[in-house]
Amino acid sequence: MQKGKPKPKGSVLAALDVGSSKVACFIARVVDDDGTFEVLGVGHRPSQGVKNGIVVDLDEAESAIRQAVHAAENMAAAELRGYPLREVIANVSGVHIRSEGHSVDVQINGHDITDNDVLRALAHAQEHAATNEHELIHTIPTFFRVDGHDGIRDPRGMVGQSMQVDAHLVTGERGALRNLATSIERSHLDISACCVSSYAAGLACLVDDEIDLGCTVIDIGGGVTSFAVFHAGYMIHCDCVPAGGKHVTSDIARVLVTSVSDAERLKALYGSAIASHTDESDMIDVPALGENERSKPNLVPRALLIGIIQPRFEEIFEIIRQKLTDTGLGKIIGRRVVLTGGASQTPGLRDLAQHVLDKQVRLGRPIRLHGLPDAVSGPAFATAAGLLTYASEHTAEMPAEIMAQVRPESFVQRAKLWLKENW
Ligand SMILES: Nc1ncnc2c1ncn2[C@@H]1O[C@H](COP(=O)(O)OP(=O)(O)OP(=O)(O)O)[C@@H](O)[C@H]1O
Ligand SMILES: [Mg+2]
Known part of the structure; x- marks a missing residue:
């Protein structure tokens, strides 16, 4: 499992880091199969309305976001052919974030383990984490065991009776996530995914x-x-x-x-x-x-x-x-x-x-982003840079993607899903 294939060469992605000190927007293009990017536009402005990583004033946050995004759009205008940005990947930060592990078992019954078996396990794990107050941000499979044998990095294609998956689930308070989303959406931007700030910083800087x-x-x-x-x-x-x-x-x-x-x-x-x-x-x-x-x-x-x-x-x-x-x-x-x-x-x-x-x-x-102007190539911009890598290589850890792709296995599960979707 681990990181997936990067998005195809030429794909353009935009990252928005809403921080307590500054808001930064990076627009970049995938240039290599190893997941490196070339910068097309950057914008950053002193932050307002954000305290300890959490949006506390929607109007102020919106204004800083709008200015940072406009600056990045202007710099990337030729590449965007005059169109405004439509969606960004955003960072999430603050003490409301929870990180916990869940172990789930799924029956394989002797067939080859497929992508869908892994998705079924992750979807099952997700049921434990999302509550009325908390929304899922990441679902990361960290460990696989097939019929009790561990040390398996990628179980797909293996044969077994049962598979156990340890998943690292990261959630955030719905209120805090909603306020962040509102301050971004008011700038006519959709959020394609969210990523925890420290995770993004690691994806940008670690070898x-x-x-x-x-x-x-x-x-x-x-x-x-x-x-x-x-x-x-x-x-x-x-x-x-x-x-x-x-x-x-x-x-x-x-x-x-x-x-x-x-x-x-x-x-x-x-x-x-x-x-x-x-x-x-x-x-x-x-x-x-x-x-x-x-x-x-x-x-x-x-x-x-x-x-x-x-x-x-x-x-x-x-x-x-x-x-x-x-x-x-x-x-x-x-x-x-x-x-x-x-x-x-x-x-x-x-x-x-x-x-x-x-x-x-x-x-x-940041080490995976080429062409960054000196002023934004330092450690303060690690989160913004890592959001691009997350969006490019880690879609399989996005809870919504997992739910969109999983197919129920049994007739009963299919019926349950049908009822859920139609009633
Ligand atoms: N050269 C420097 N020496 C010491 N501190 C610095 C330097 N440059 C910036 N800082 C400090 O870094 C902090 C801002 O860091 P950063 O831009 O990573 O924050 P942020 O991402 O906006 O906030 P957060 O992640 O906490 O929501 C400020 O407190 C600033 O004083
Ligand atoms: Mg930060």
Whole structure:
């Protein structure tokens, strides 16, 4: 199983990453059978109306989305032949997302296992996850067993009496998903599929060996730090911590009593997640809140700034370490961590993550998308880039696709489906 064949060469796809700090839209074309893309248009704007990954103000979110999409459409105008974008694949983020595993058995009765047997198993697993409050986002088969034999990557074509499938089901709260959809649809765009932000970041930045051997992607954005665990070719777990770079900025503004925009500037210019021996002697000038004209500088040691930044990131990594332990996945989580998201650019953050998580840590950036302008080729754009890969290669994990393709096996099941569809 695992990833499917990419969409045919020449297919044009559009991704929309609605984040807490920025909204980004990428339009790209599949250029190779290995799933690489060429960029046709990009647009990004500071986000509004999004908090901790969730849309909290429809009008504001709609306006940022509209502007980012227009900018990308304009850049890709020649390729789109003047037509507006019709559909996008969108990211989903926030604490409402749940990740859980379900194991289901289906009877094979001695025939060859077909695509439809796998679909039947997944459709059956989906029944466990969707509720009145939660909607399915991903249905990922992670493990197959045929007549008790495990270690099977693709059961299709094998013969057996029964097949067991472990599925990783990811759901999100219907309300949060609805608000995201409304803010996008108001810009006259359909959503072709949704993908969890950290999953997309992993699809954009991980090499195949990392996805196979076990790796955790931690996407540190503005309002949320989301993470996804990959193993044996699949995403097997995802979760998040509702804090990110914006929280660091407001910590700085509060402690140094300066404006949020000055705090953001100080963070970008002098910030670090790890202290060094010169920090006590290096002095930085902090504009005091509300004072437009300043007679003398307000100098504070750089060590004070780092002393604000470090504990916040340390806390985020400690929560992630605990959450990873709580999954009970043990060693299969692997020793590798890849950091993405805008805040991963904080100097020293890689070392801090390595220290707290006790893993090998590297910084990630999109690797499957050619022609990205420098300004949008960094780790903050990993999610947008990965949404394209998800749309191209992972349609088999989309719950609606599974339901659309599955055929009921028995007469009773067919009758049930007929009744469901017609009454
Ligand atoms: N060079 C940098 N050094 C440190 N932090 C940075 C840098 N560049 C951006 N950031 C921080 O990255 C954060 C934004 O990251 P990103 O663009 O990934 O967020 P987002 O995707 O909009 O939000 P989220 O995923 O949380 O909903 C901001 O808090 C910003 O301060
Ligand atoms: Mg993000």
